Amino acid sequence: MTLDLYGFGPALLAGTWMTIKLALSALSVGLVLGLLGALAKTSPYKPLQWLGGTYSTIVRGVPELLWVLLIYFGTVSLMSSIGELFGIRGLALSAFAAGTIALGLCFGAYATEVFRGAILAIPKGHREAGMALGMSKPRIFWRLILPQMWRIALPGLGNLFMILMKDTALVSVIGLEEIMRRSQIAVTASKEPFTFFMVAAFIYLGLTIIAMIGMHFLEKRASRGFVRSAS
Template sequence: MTFDLYGFGPALAAGTLMTIKLALSALCLGLVLGLLGALAKTSPYKPLQWLGGTYSTIVRGIPELLWVLLIYFGTVQLMRNLADLLGIESLELNAFAAGTIALGICFGAYATEVFRGAILAIPKGHREAGQALGMSRPRIFWRLILPQMWRIALPGLGNLFMILMKDTALVSVIGLEEIMRRSQIAVTSSKEPFTFFLVAAFIYLGLTVLAMIGMHFLEKRSSRGFVRSAS
C-alpha cells in the first residue's frame, strides 16, 4: 500500500509550524498568569487571595473550547464597537491572537495551582535565612524562592504543556490553520479521512515525544545543584 498525502504534505508541515507557534505563545502567557495567580493565592492579603482563587476556579470550571469561542467572538464584537467609537474602518483580533489568549488563560489557571504547590513546598526557613542576611523581599523571591519553585514545578508544568499542545486543535474551530484545520481541508479534498487524521495523530505524537525529551533535559539541568547537595 502506498502512503499518499495527495500533495498536502507542505500544508501539513505549515500547520505543524503554526501549532508549535501557538503552543509556545500560549505557554509564555500562561506562565506569567500562573505565576501571578500563585503569588496572589499565597499572598497574606485576602483580596489578592480571593482574586487568585476566583481566576483559577472560574477558568478551570469552563471547557477550553468554550474559552476559545467566547474570547474570539467576544473580542470580535468588542473590536467592532471600539472601531466605531474611534472612527476606524476595521479593527479585529485574528484567530492566532484569540487562540493564544484563550489557551494561555487556561494554561495559567492550572499552572497557578502547580506554582502554588511549589511555593508551599519550600521550607519557611529559607525565607527567614534571606531575611537574616538582610535581603529584601523581591531579592529573596528572585534569588531563593524562584529557583527552587521552578525545580519543583517543572514536572507539573511539563504535563500541562503537553496537554496545551494537544488543546491547540481546539483553535481550528475559529479558522486557524494549524494541524487539525489543515487535516480537515485535506480530508474534504481527498475524501481520505483515515489517512490524514492518522497523519495528524502521528504529528501530535511526535511533538509530544519532543516535548518530553525537552522537559527531561530541563528537569535534569534544574536539579543539578540539588542532586549534588543531597549526595
C-alpha cells in the first residue's frame, strides 16, 4: 500500500527544512546565552552571579509556549513604535525571528546549567598551571577551560538539542510554516488527520535519529585526546 499525501509532499519537505533552520538558529543563540550565563554564575562577582541565576530561574520557570507567545505578541507595539520613529510602516518581528529568540532563550537557560556543571568539573589545578606558565585569563579560558568544558558538556547539550528539535513545533501557533503547521494545513484540506500527523511523527523521529548520529560523532571526536591519555 502506498502512502497518499494528496500532493502535500513538497509542502511537508519545505516544512522540514524550515524546522531544521529554526532549530539550528535557536541552537546558535542558545549556546551563546548558555555560555554567558554559565560564566556569570561561576563568576566571583556577586552581581554577575545574581544575573546568571535570575536568567536561568525565570526562563526555566515559564513554559516554552508562553515565551513564544510573549516574544511574538509582546514586540508588536515595540516594533510599531520603532517603525513610526523611522518612518517605516508595518514593521514587525517575523514568526521565524520570534521563534528563534524564544527557543534560543529557553535552550540557553538549560544550557547554562550544563555549562556551569562542566566548568565546575574541571580541576582548579588546570587554571593554576596556566597561570604558572604566564598565560592570561582569557588565554587560559580559550586554550585550557573551553576544550575540556565542551567535551564534558556535549552529552547534556545533545539531549537539550533533541528537546529543542521537538519544541520547534510550538512555533506553529504564531504561523510559522514548519512541520506541524504544514501538517495542520494538509489535514484541513484532506480530512486525513491520522495520515499527516503520523507522517509528521516519522519526520521528527528521522531528524532526531540524524541528530543522535551527529552527536555521537561529535562526542567521539571531542574525546579522542582524553581517551588516549587515559589508556
